[in-house]
Amino acid sequence: MSIEIEHINKRYGHFTAVDDVSLSLPEGQLTALLGPSGSGKTTLLRIIAGLEFPDSGRIRFHGEDATDVHVSRRGVGFVFQHYALFKHMTVFDNVAYGLTVKPRRLRPGKAEIRTRVMRLLELVQLDWTANRLPSQLSGGQRQRIALARALAVEPKVLLLDEPFGALDAKVRAELRRWLRRLHDEIHLTSVFVTHDQEEALEVSDRIVVMNQGRVEQEGTPEEVYDHPANPFVFSFLGQVNLFHARVQDGQARIGDLALPTSTPEDQPQGHGLAYVRPHDIEILPDGSAQGALAAVIEGITVVGPTARLELKVAGGKDLIHAELPKSRLRSLGLSRGSDTWVRPLNSRVFMDNGARAS
Amino acid sequence: MSTLASPIPPLSSEAPAWQRATEEPAWIRRLLIGIALTFLGLFLVLPLAVVLYGAFEQGLQVWYAAITEPDALAAIRLTLLVVAIVVPLNLVFGVMAAWAIAKFEFRGKSVLITLIDLPFAISPVVVGLIFVILLGSQGWLGPWLAEHDLRIIFAVPGIIIVIAFGTMPFVARELIPLMQQQGKEEEESSLTLGANGWQTFWRVTLPNIKWGVIYGVILCNARAMGEFGAVAIVSGRIRGETNTMPLHIEVLYNEYLFTAAFAVSSLLAGLAIVTIAVKSLVEWRDERQRHPAAA
Secondary structure, three states: OOEEEEEEEEEEOOEEEEEEEEEEEOOOOEEEEEOOOOOOHHHHHHHHHOOOOOOEEEEEEOOEEOOOOOHHHOOEEEEOOOOOOOOOOOHHHHHHHHHHOOOHHHOOOHHHHHHHHHHHHHHOOOHHHOOOOHHHOOHHHHHHHHHHHHHHOOOOEEEEEOOOOOOOHHHHHHHHHHHHHHHHHHOOEEEEEEOOHHHHHHHOOEEEEEEOOEEEEEEOHHHHHHOOOOHHHHHHOOOOEEEEEEEEOOEEEEOOEEEEOOOOOOOOOEEEEEEEOHHHEEEEOOOOOOOOEEEEEEEEEEEOOEEEEEEEEOOOOOEEEEEEEHHHHHHHOOOOOOEEEEEEOOOEEEEOOOOEOO | OOOOOOOOOOOOOOOOOOOOOOOOOHHHHHHHHHHHHHHHHHHHHHHHHHHHHHHHOOOHHHHHHHHHOHHHHHHHHHHHHHHHHHHHHHHHHHHHHHHHHHHOOOOOHHHHHHHHHHHHHOOHHHHHHHHHHHHOOOOOOHHHHHHOOOOOOOOHHHHHHHHHHHOOHHHHHHHHHHHHHHOOHHHHHHHHOOOOHHHHHHHHHHHHHHHHHHHHHHHHHHHHHHOOHHHHHHHOOOOOOOOOHHHHHHHHHHOOOHHHHHHHHHHHHHHHHHHHHHHHHHHHHHHHHHOHHHO
């Protein structure tokens, strides 16, 4: 079931939570709504679910207008950040809830409910917890129960609001891989909200990057990461270094270094900013390579197999960050205070006035 | 070899070797507990004992006669009738008000919260007067009521109205913080699972606030039975008709029928004690339900 979002607006007083958002979420895919807090991603998710009503705009499920359909009849499964399990019910009763509140003529028999609930509990690998209370489970287990409960009513779409936000790092990483595998099994159109770019890149088929109530970019994780549409997306998806550059004749110049901008000839000239990821900064032993910039190492942090360097480029004001394998750092024989050379391998140049240069 | 120059000091039974930062020395603890107990004894246990002593001073038969005398029975019946009407009324109002305040955002919410507290802030005598001015024969609505042959002041409806007013906050105040703290996620997830509002209330909201409701009802009940000031103004004190238990006690007392006054008092106090006992039982069961391992 595809979801079409058409010109959705939502304001709270003077605050615009969602600003004329239009999106088309394809059937069977897992889409991440990614953005900082206050970017409107949760509001948008709740509007899709029917928990909030838009000021204007339409929501369609598979072409059918669902904007005015009440949340209880919209056929969405919703998973909350803090699980929202019914505290006074056993795990079994929680999962069975959606089936037992159905009108009598649609309600499956007791035996049927039992079979379906147990099958779902097996799916989330928690069938042994059926008679426990939610308070007796860990956070990760509770979230899996919440997911089983949402799936019990066979929703047309599955919506997850920061589903891993309340879990610790290790459980979170496990659970998101598990969610990905689960999604590959059941192929339900799913949307999840996250502020964690790594989570979005790892789990989703598509990413919608949101900021200040608007969609900044949408695409596959590779598209969004490799070809960020604007400086916001670039910096939100990971650490970034900024180089001031002069843009001229389709090239951005930083000192001797000329970076390609893939700029059409009619592009404006002037001051630009080159965005470079830390792992795209090459560390060179000498200045013989074309375009290399002299730099001094100000600090080294080794995190597991990766070494993170803080460098100061000659003539520059800001520190730049570079990442390289620990082994490479050793073979170069670098330490704090060493003089070295850096060269951006990949960069993306945007004009300084905020307009795109490429 | 020499012995240790400074042997470890023996553990004293008076002062523990270590102390938690929040723990006071023994003498301060004893002093505080002592003051609290003395106060309770003087102001709570002693008066209660006096009531019971006064009630049974002349034997069980006199006590029994005092509480089965027709006017006393009428007062007891009236009190129970008032409670039977007022408590359900305030239960429904309290749950609705708490639901509205905790689960929805609307204009005038803080005004509503303040208004719910108002009956506690206003003196009961003033409450009584308000309703006399409003509904009495000389009052604003008096002529209209007289025209339709409705008697509220100096009759049972007036008593019910002022007691309902005075006990209005109990259930709501008990539930508002509880429901605010619980938020609305469970209700929202119930709705997304296809339940309607009614099912959500009975199956999700009510079980979550069950103990708060019971607690509020018990307090409301206790207060409804004991309400005096406002009732004294609006009831007209017609013996056997509009005297509730507290009013009946006062009448007896003013007529120097001390034993009878104490006898009915003992009954009222007994009802209060039963209420408090039920409340403690509820708390205990609640505690046990929340922490099953500790029980």
